Amino acid sequence: MSLALYGATYSVYTRIARLALIEKGVAFDLHEVDVFRPGGPPPEHVLRHPFGRIPVLDHDGFRLYETGAIARYIDEGFPGPGLQPQDPKARARMNQIVSIMDAYGFRILVWDVFVERVSGPRQGRAPDEAKIASALPQADRILREIDRLHESGSLTLADLWMAPMLALFRLAPEGADALGHFPRLAAWFDAFQARPSAKATRSPVEG
Ligand SMILES: N[C@@H](CCC(=O)N[C@@H](CS)C(=O)NCC(=O)O)C(=O)O
Structure with a gap:
């Protein structure tokens, strides 16, 4: 299983996704992408995220952007403590x-x-x-x-x-x-x- 997160340590939304992964106990690799560099997001990143933002998750080739979708996918798709109440x-x-x-x-x-x-x-x-x-x-x-x-x-x-x-x-x-x-x-x-x-x-x- 390979799980990659494209994002940056300075990014609020990347941090949310990292927190979800760590709290669930899911191993991942963080690939640094600087979307604020002069000239804008790297072109290869725009292929991952057409709006040029971070983070993007890649789980065995399943690509996902939007942190709400990422965090819920991590919570629902992996074992570990639930991050969403049942009530x-x-x-x-x-x-x-x-x-x-x-x-x-x-x-x-x-x-x-x-x-x-x-x-x-x-x-x-x-x-x-x-x-x-x-x-x-x-x-x-x-x-x-x-x-x-x-x-x-x-x-x-x-x-x-x-x-x-x-x-x-x-x-x-x-x-x-x-x-x-x-x-x-x-x-x-x-x-x-x-x-x-x-x-x-x-x-x-x-x-
Ligand atoms: N709706 C997006 C927001 C992500 C977002 O805004 N990320 C910031 C970094 S924390 C970003 O990529 N900003 C780049 C920009 O505004 O151009 C999500 O939920 O993932």
Whole structure:
């Protein structure tokens, strides 16, 4: 059996797929692809992913992109602890959180706050203060909702979506401050960060 994941250690979505694989105990090889290199994604990667994004999974020639599809395939296609609750209401909550993080979290927490405040300036770009200021009330709304909806207990896909985005958001001082307003969420996040899978997939920017 060969299982390859094309992605990057800096990538939030690659991290989600890696977390799913590690938590299931599935062996895989990570092939680094830099989609942000000058000139755009490598042409061979666009053959794998027509939208030029990461990650892409290749399981014995079965190619899959979109992290939601990848994580559910890993969970359903391999033995190991289940990452999706059987109870319909609990599963619906998990899927709701995954959708919130995809639709709002990635843009607001990662791009509008982390990239503007932390990664852009590290690359010599001045932060767009107006963008950060308008993102913060929306970030508060996201944290409030995931704090309200998330059930701590056995690990699910909701955890795998929340943690990588919060890890970057928290690197911005505004992000650390905002997370501090939600002590239950902050405690869950600290516990998640202590998991071997989280340690093994830490983003290079987390140091
Ligand atoms: N909907 C995609 C999103 C993946 C995504 O946006 N990945 C980022 C890296 S974390 C990427 O490839 N960005 C490249 C770009 O925006 O051009 C998924 O679920 O896999």
